[in-house]
Amino acid sequence: MRKHFVEELEDLKQxxxxxxxxxxxxxxxxxxxxxxxxxxxxxxxxxxxxxEINALELQLDQDCLRLLALQQPMAVDLRFLAAVLRITNDxxxxxxxxxxxxxAVGRLxxxxxxxxxxxxxxMAERTKWMVRAALDALFRRDVALARQVxxxxxxxxxxxxxxxxxxxxxxxxxxxxxxxxxxxxxVARNLERIADHATNVAEDVIFWVEGVDVRHxxxxxxxxx
Amino acid sequence: MRKHFVEELEDLKQxxxxxxxxxxxxxxxxxxxxxxxxxxxxxxxxxxxxxEINALELQLDQDCLRLLALQQPMAVDLRFLAAVLRITNDxxxxxxxxxxxxxAVGRLxxxxxxxxxxxxxxMAERTKWMVRAALDALFRRDVALARQVxxxxxxxxxxxxxxxxxxxxxxxxxxxxxxxxxxxxxVARNLERIADHATNVAEDVIFWVEGVDVRHxxxxxxxxx
Numbered sequence: 001m002r003k004h005f006v007e008e009l010e011d012l013k014q015x016x017x018x019x020x021x022x023x024x025x026x027x028x029x030x031x032x033x034x035x036x037x038x039x040x041x042x043x044x045x046x047x048x049x050x051x052e053i054n055a056l057e058l059q060l061d062q063d064c065l066r067l068l069a070l071q072q073p074m075a076v077d078l079r080f081l082a083a084v085l086r087i088t089n090d091x092x093x094x095x096x097x098x099x100x101x102x103x104a105v106g107r108l109x110x111x112x113x114x115x116x117x118x119x120x121x122x123m124a125e126r127t128k129w130m131v132r133a134a135l136d137a138l139f140r141r142d143v144a145l146a147r148q149v150x151x152x153x154x155x156x157x158x159x160x161x162x163x164x165x166x167x168x169x170x171x172x173x174x175x176x177x178x179x180x181x182x183x184x185x186x187v188a189r190n191l192e193r194i195a196d197h198a199t200n201v202a203e204d205v206i207f208w209v210e211g212v213d214v215r216h217x218x219x220x221x222x223x224x225x
Numbered sequence: 226m227r228k229h230f231v232e233e234l235e236d237l238k239q240x241x242x243x244x245x246x247x248x249x250x251x252x253x254x255x256x257x258x259x260x261x262x263x264x265x266x267x268x269x270x271x272x273x274x275x276x277e278i279n280a281l282e283l284q285l286d287q288d289c290l291r292l293l294a295l296q297q298p299m300a301v302d303l304r305f306l307a308a309v310l311r312i313t314n315d316x317x318x319x320x321x322x323x324x325x326x327x328x329a330v331g332r333l334x335x336x337x338x339x340x341x342x343x344x345x346x347x348m349a350e351r352t353k354w355m356v357r358a359a360l361d362a363l364f365r366r367d368v369a370l371a372r373q374v375x376x377x378x379x380x381x382x383x384x385x386x387x388x389x390x391x392x393x394x395x396x397x398x399x400x401x402x403x404x405x406x407x408x409x410x411x412v413a414r415n416l417e418r419i420a421d422h423a424t425n426v427a428e429d430v431i432f433w434v435e436g437v438d439v440r441h442x443x444x445x446x447x448x449x450x
Contacts, residue, residue, distance in 0.1 A: 054441040061438070065307055072297045082290055085310060168404060175400040178393060185407070189414075213286070216279040 005071050009080060012063055013139070016084055016091075019056040020135040022049055023091045026098035027131055027194060031124045033105045034187065037113075042105035045098055053095035060088045079211060083204040087138070090197040090204075094131065097190045097197070104187050114180040115170060120188070123159040126152060127191045130198035137205045149202035150214075156195040163188045230296050234305060237288055238364070241309055241316075244281040245360040247274055248316045251323035252356055252419060256349045258330045259412065262338075267330035270323055278320035285313045304436060308429040312363070315422040315429075319356065322415045322422070329412050339405040340395060345413070348384040351377060352416045355423035362430045374427035375439075381420040388413045 026049045033042035064085050067073065073081060108114060130149050137146040164185060171181040206214050251274045258267035289310050292298065298306060333339060355374050362371040389410060396406040431439050 058438055058440065061307075065303060068293055068307075069297070069299055069303050072294075074294055078290060078294050082286075082293070082310065085307065086314065089311065089314070168407065171396070171403045172400050175397050175403075178396045178400075178403065182393065182407075182410070213283050215283065 005067075005073070005077075008067060008071070009077060012060070012067065012084060013080075015056070015060060015063075016087060017135065017139055019053060019060065019088065019091055020131075020138070022053050022056065023094050023098070024128070024131055024135070025049060026053065026095050027101075027128055030098040030101035030105075031128070031191075033102055034108070035121065035124075037105070037109055039105060039109060042102035045102040050095045050099045053092055057088045057092040061085060064088075076208070076211075079208045083208040086204050087201050090200045094194050094197045097194050100190045101187055104183050104190075107183050108180065111180050111183075114177070114184060117163055117166065117184060117188075119159050119163050119166070120184075123156060123163065123188065123191055126156050126159065127195045127198070130156065130195050130202075134198040134201035134205065137202055141205070141209050143206055143209050146202040146205040150199055153195050153199045156192060160188050160192045230292075230298070230302075233292060233296070234302060237285070237292065237309060238305075240281070240285060240288075241312060242360065242364055244278060244285065244313065244316055245356075245363070247278050247281065248319050248323070249353070249356055249360070250274060251278065251320050252326075252353055255323040255326035255330075256353070256416075258327055259333070260346065260349075262330070262334055264330060264334060267327035270327040275320045275324045278317055282313045282317040286310060289313075301433070301436075304433045308433040311429050312426050315425045319419050319422045322419050325415045326412055329408050329415075332408050333405065336405050339402070339409060342388055342391065342409060342413075344384050344388050344391070345409075348381060348388065348413065348416055351381050351384065352420045352423070355381070355420050355427075359423040359426035359430070362427055366430070366434050368431050368434050371427040371430040375424055378420050378424045381417060385413050385417045 026045050029041050029049070030045050032038065033045070064081050068078075068081055071077075130152050133145055133152075134149050136142065137149065167181045167184055167188075171178050200215075203214050206212060251270050254266050254274070255270045257263065258270070289306050293303075293306055296302075355377050358370055358377075359374050361367065362374065392406045392409055392413075396403050425440075428439050431437060
């Protein structure tokens, strides 16, 4: 029985990693659809990847509840299942946010090419790194890596502030860019929220491995919007 | 033992309701701080209410895990505890969003009074209703009420779209209002996200009572940002 349960937990973790891989793909494609103005790449996020992410969330949650009910896990295993319940939710939200970015591609293509944002590719890279690192930390039970994710979130927030200032400045000088500028602001906000959810995953990894709830201690998630 | 567990679940629910009451207060105060330009009301959300909400989330999650570990709940009780784990997270996020709104008060006070938004009070009222109704549905196991919350979310989204159009129009005509307009857009976005989290709570109530996972079926949470 005990052996079997260990295998079930390992299998669950593998499937969370698979869901995480889909989520990484969604973020990667939506960002590159935006940078390369590629509508079909954006469409693949909206029509193919996000529905699969949603289905995976429902399945994984059911499996978590089944394991909780049948196996009466204790201590670290219980924390793992509780963490997975939260992590699947965060991953699904990242999928939603990637869809938001993908949807912005259509709006931006309908307008003249907006002024490129110097800091945007860097912000996208840091955000993608956070998602990847949070998942790696989960896979390897790597608390040190999880803590690096928490620190990197501050960097992403600073980049967002810089991007916002840049866009607002430009909107004031050139009012005909207000709508495009807002689309860019929304994209930056979505990236920032993806980084927040990656932070949540990292916090759940720390909670799972160390039994310490670091939410509300290391980090303040409140942003401007 | 069984009797004791029933009491523990009831006690947990009462404390979720208490947390919900704090969250309602946070939303109410932040909205009214904004409408009445009342900095001290905004400060009370930031300094007093939100930290208490955070502390309640950590406590309630711990109690949930303890009950999961010690009581080996099945079926409806297991679903209840899984729902509470998610609901406390949604309530805590609503607290964060109320803080975001409260923080906007300071920025708006530093500038000339912005043009009042006709639809804003209505959007705030509908959002507050959703939070209250989702909590009532939880308290009374009222699935019909929970479904009304899901429907009302579409109304809030439509109000947000109207507010966005109104502000963007004005920003284009009067570029010196860009920053104030953006603050108003962020506030409307925060309200909309509060409504989304109330929707999540309502979905969890349906899941708890009926065992049906309605996420990704009735409703699409993806918004513009």
